Amino acid sequence: MESGSLHTDGNEIGGVLAEVFAVEMTAAGRVCQSCGLDSQVGAHRLYHGAGFVLRCPGCGELAAVIAALPGRNVISLHGTWSIARTSE
């Protein structure tokens, strides 16, 4: 995203999330801890701060914070995430 304050969505960090979780994540489901909305990661709003902040498309609550640090990623997940298992 070019400089600007508007958010994008979870699709934009599909690559980062696949690197962290070793599976495709934009289609992963999340039930919000605050409003109960069941939606996919790709539908969540994404903000660019010092790191990435993913928010519930229903209520704006924190869904995930992902900071890409040298040599490691620091992740915080909120809500209940449903991630497909692969057969690899």
Place this chain on the structure above:
Amino acid sequence: MGRQRLPWREVAIREIRPETPSAKTLVLDVPGWPGHAAGQHVDIRLTAEDGYQAQRSYSIASAPGEPDVELTVERIDDGEVSPYLTEEVGPGDGFELRGPIGGYFVWDPARDEPVLLVGGGSGLAPLMAMLRHRRATGTAVDARLLLSARTLEDVLYRDELEELAADGETAPPVVRITLTREDPPPGWSGFRGRIDRDMLTELGLPPTERPRAYVCGPTPFVEEAARLLVELGHEPARVHTERFGPTGG
């Protein structure tokens, strides 16, 4: 499971195709490309001589099964990456790429359901991959596109869209365009102004048909279009969105 599930690959530009005054398609040579699904995107990473890096995501505009990966880049004024990709690069230049990425904003022709596409500006790129894939696979599902563009000159893939939608083609998609900026050209029979309920209603595929909708473009456009679709009665879970940020990718 391999640790390098999504490796960064070095890729080179094979060819550059101008699309509109502000957009170009980069045709990339990607060694070992595993193929992709319509709607997926790639991350690209550019490294400057002093080590500075910038990373962006671009939708794959080419259909699955094509040998080369095509990305359509729209130049954004004061952008960090798009002016470089639309004005500086030439065949042989390259960068790093990883992909394909995505599982939410993906169209699967095997699902027998109508498809409702709503695109704003360069948001047409992944929707075009879907329409190209639909034609290549001979899939006959009802497909309708509502495209919003500033002017007629800004409509990406204009000739190809006309060809796709032309009478005489098998199961042509319905393509409707709205122009938002100028006074449309004489004889313009398309829509004018920002998308609204009436345009979506006229386009067809009401909620009773249970289409799967894909909306792509700048964030404000996507949010408005998605809101309208849900207001019209489409199930939110059947409206897939991909936001490009304030003005584009």
Place this chain on the structure above:
Amino acid sequence: MARISRGFRGRRRQDAEPGRLPPGQYVTPDFPVLSAGPTPHPPLQGWSFTIGGAVGEGRSWSWEELLALPAEIVTVDIHCVTKWSKFDTTWKGVPVDRLLEGTEPWGEYVVAWCDGGYTTNLPLADVTGGKAWVAYEYEGEPLDPEHGGPARLLVPHLYFWKSAKWVRGLNLSPEDKPGFWENYGYHNYGDPWKEQRYWGD
């Protein structure tokens, strides 16, 4: 080493005189907007800034009262942890020293709290002694909401995530409590000259 893209430079860059740019930073004339959430738009009627917590006497100002306080105009360099720096930015705001006057703070740590829920933590010593302001003008104009308006904390000697946007108050405490980014991988203190970007730096 990643493949270099011929001719790519990135964001518009400027040169810096030796010693002016902290390690690992690039100078830009742009002012990128970064945020952990949507831009809040609080009505100014009912807006307040509060000093509270481990203080002898808490204080609160309405928007009009804040603007009526003696303010300073300062020109400072700012440094973002995402590696861009911007030189000679001019702000107008009330020194935090002035806001703390008469409150008798007894806690040594501060949490800045904001509309939208953002927080960041700092030692009291890093917002006193002329080091911090509550700023409401940037380059002579009211501070844009995207850049933190109506008012943001300004603490230029630390990475700019400490200069909390949409600030509504400072809460003092005897304990240091990590704020938003400090909880998610970022350095507790954040000195750009020691390149304290992340945990463990």
